[in-house]
Amino acid sequence: MILAIHLSLAQVAATLALVAIAAAVSGWQRADLERDIAVATFRSFLQLTAIGYVIKLIFDQNKLIFVLALIAAMVIFGAFTARRRARRVPGAFWPLLIALALAGTATLALVVALGVFQARARYLVPVGGMVIGNAMTAAAVALNRLGDDIADAAPQIEATLALGATAGQAMRPILQRSLRSGMIPLIDSTKTTGLIFFPGTMVGMLLAGAAPIDAVRLQLTLLYVLLGSVALAALTAVLLAYRNFFTSAHQLREPC
Amino acid sequence: MLFSLEQISYRRAGRAVLSDLTADLAEGTTALVGPSGAGKSTLLRLLNRLADPHAGTVHYRGRDVRDYDVLALRREVALVPQLPALLAGTVANNVSYGPRLRGEECDIDCALALAGLDASFAGRTAYQLSVGEQQRVMLARALALEPRVLLLDEPTAALDERARDAIERTLLEVSARMSAGLIFVTHDRAQARRLADRLVHIDNGRIATGLGPRP
């Protein structure tokens, strides 16, 4: 059983000393980031505290409907956030929303079905949050790349369409590249995990007093879950979003 | 009539590129001439529906182009764009791409030869060719579709005289054999005279001089 650790607010406040170092470095080197550092510190405090109470409420209730509501909220917020990073993709919101919803629900359903985690708020909420967060990053990176590549390769795409290719056929190489750029960061970090950095879950479990082997096993489980969900999210987002660049007559739309 | 354009208007990035353009392009060989930026490349794109005009209609053989299956239309009316835009891989991969989309074989060496390239090019990497060579692969790739109409956007702009003469011979041969149509853009009046049955002059998105007989 995990030993709970308690930190007082004073202990949290003490770590502001490190934030002060960041601000000092920025001020001294004129990096002009003091404001951003302050905003980041303040926002993280507010957001995490708020979500902490929400999660506490959901854990106490332990009703699946609350879990679903929270995950739905994360999916919607994630789709909005990712859309901002995929500016050159027209109508990116729906593909992102569907991609995150699919990645989140399919992954959670699968881990429950496989008996990895029980269908309880205590497991579904943190795993869902992690899955959706990573899926969002992957989908945003993939769509960002998609938008850039289509803008750069418009003459090639049109030349391929001119040979009688469908939009999907003309997009094959670009879709592959977008999918790859969405998935590669997680694959790379999974490769080096433990060597160059300790992933967050493991750090959390160790700090909370868990046995190292338990911490490692949970971390591995989550890493493998993430690989699958990230692939699903990037694939879904790319396959749904590229259609918005074309008319039904396989014409590349003018960028707006 | 091969193509009839009725009061075509087309904008790009908010600017009028073609304005109320009406023209008939008959069978045979037509040269499109006119100053840079006049809208010649844009006009070709409308003929195989890479884009649709914002107003007006394009007819191909008496039917609105929108009534054709668009993929079949593009195979039948093949466009060779102004700038080479080859696929990754070998020249052979590029030439056989169109037929392969339909699960068909094609004679790569024959298509290359028509475009003035010998068979040794088949295995070369497309990106490593010179611009003139790439342009000829683009032509070979379009010929491999066995189109009924060929739209060529400055097909010899990057070529020396000898390569240009070879392409011109090919075009004369192909247009005789295809008995349908060849529409090409050129800045070279002499070339237009050598190849074309008629000249269409475009200026500022409009037809400047009507369809004259062979100059």
Ligand SMILES: Nc1ncnc2c1ncn2[C@@H]1O[C@H](COP(=O)(O)OP(=O)(O)OP(=O)(O)O)[C@@H](O)[C@H]1O
């Ligand atoms: N992708 C684009 N976005 C915005 N405007 C464009 C685009 N492509 C072409 N145009 C504009 O459309 C007009 C016609 O271009 P087009 O390429 O048809 O000219 P052209 O007659 O083929 O010229 P050239 O002889 O230089 O090839 C030009 O004014 C050009 O600036």
Ligand SMILES: [Mg+2]
């Ligand atoms: Mg042009």
